[in-house]
Amino acid sequence: MGTFIQQVFNGLTVGGIYALIALGYTMVYGVMRLINFAHGDLCILGAFIGLTMLTSTAGSGHPGPALLLLAFVVAIVLVAAAGVVLELVAYRPLRKADRLAAVISALGASLLIENGIMLIWGPEVAVFPSGLLPRITWHAAGASISFVQVMIIVASIFLMAALYLFVNHTRFGTAIRAAAIDQDAARLMGINVNRVIAIVFVIGPTLGAVGGLFIGIYYREAYFTMGWTYGLYAFIAAILGGIGNIPGAMLGGVLLGLFNAFAAGYVSSSWQNAITFALLIAILLVRPTGLLGERVAEKV
């Protein structure tokens, strides 16, 4: 029982992070039919910016949580700006070009950001400072749950709920969904599709920066190729849920996190990826469009 509760919490923590990052993949795909391969790197850029903020403000005498909040705000603002620039420079000029051109551009952008991170922060593993957050751990029924885990889970739920409400219950959110269904029809409604795409490139990297910084805080480290590792997980989460589908990315992220945790907890952590991906393949064999995806087949 203790292992079970423990792995549920471990799974929800990483699952929440995967979901936050997966939303960026799925929203961009939904509106542009493009896999933004640079997304994972943007997220880790957020982790490094946050880390720099934390190390440079450490010892300033302000309370840890305030410094952490500041790190998040700065990371979000800079990563969102990078997302908008990425779209303008790497994707907008290619919008009418062959789909392969945009994919190559995305891969190039990914390498550029990754190597940019290496040039600025170096190739070593950077370690996050400790002592920013209360070192509280709750023990119950043989499981121990840390404050960081609870913070990540609560924040992920809050951000996803906010996104869901925005997309489904506001005018501009409906415009985003309309542009995802049919861009020309959306234009005929008076929707500025360029603005919709720009907003998507603000929302995705915003959630991604939070996810990236969570990864750094949770594992207490960051390294420049981390964007590929976690970007791949999150991308798979988006596929699992049905790419292009927002609740799908949330569900896919959480499920992938839980698979991962249970595989690690009940079998072995060295087998966790093999087991997770075997399950993923099994699900995709039954539902090739992902758990909640139904539009993909007709759109591609």
Add this chain to the structure above:
Amino acid sequence: MSLLDIADLRVNYGQIEALKGISLTVSKREIIAILGANGAGKTTLMRTISGLLLPRSGTIHFDGVGITKLGADRIVRRGIAQSPEGRRVFGTLTVLENLRLGGFTRPHGEIAGSLDFVMSMFPRLAERRGQFAGTLSGGEQQMLAIGRALMAKPRLLLLDEPSLGLAPIIVQAIFRSLRQIARTGVTVLLVEQNARMALKLADRGYVLEVGRIVLTGEADTLLGSSEIQTAYLGGERSDGASLLS
């Protein structure tokens, strides 16, 4: 003064010159029909007016102001709304969400009044307001596409093939609604393969053939002309269906 003034419009669609110098005018409160077979360039013309395609040359003026190079969203804000060919309703959004999107450019407070107007015009949409648009019948989707365009409160309403793929009885219902809509003072530019229905509704008509206007005149004259009779009205048929559709 004319509300819409198009001069020598040339539009390429890839390598093909789809419009080869179109000039036409639409006056305020007129209903204009544009007739022609598949591939004549009717939809290209509509897409160009709405700003979805950029012309190679020529000009489009709306209410005296050049809109040739404006983006599609700005053109809606100027007062031109379109119900596109193939209806293009947002299938995974509800009927109500579709209609609200039609009013995307309008101030929030004006939406409710327009919704009431559209729903009284098409009571079926009111009944199905919570349903996904993709689950509606073809006729209902056409009503939704027209209603959605009306939500923008346009001064000029562009209708691209509102009868496409619909049963004759539904087509008649839709054209009755169009007559009602025109009576509210909206200017209408209607593209149709169903020439008889279109000309019965319209004041004037233009006939398009492979990117050129080959014939124009009063709707009654066109209805009676022998060229139209043989090419678009299929001789003696009286059910309103064109042989070409």
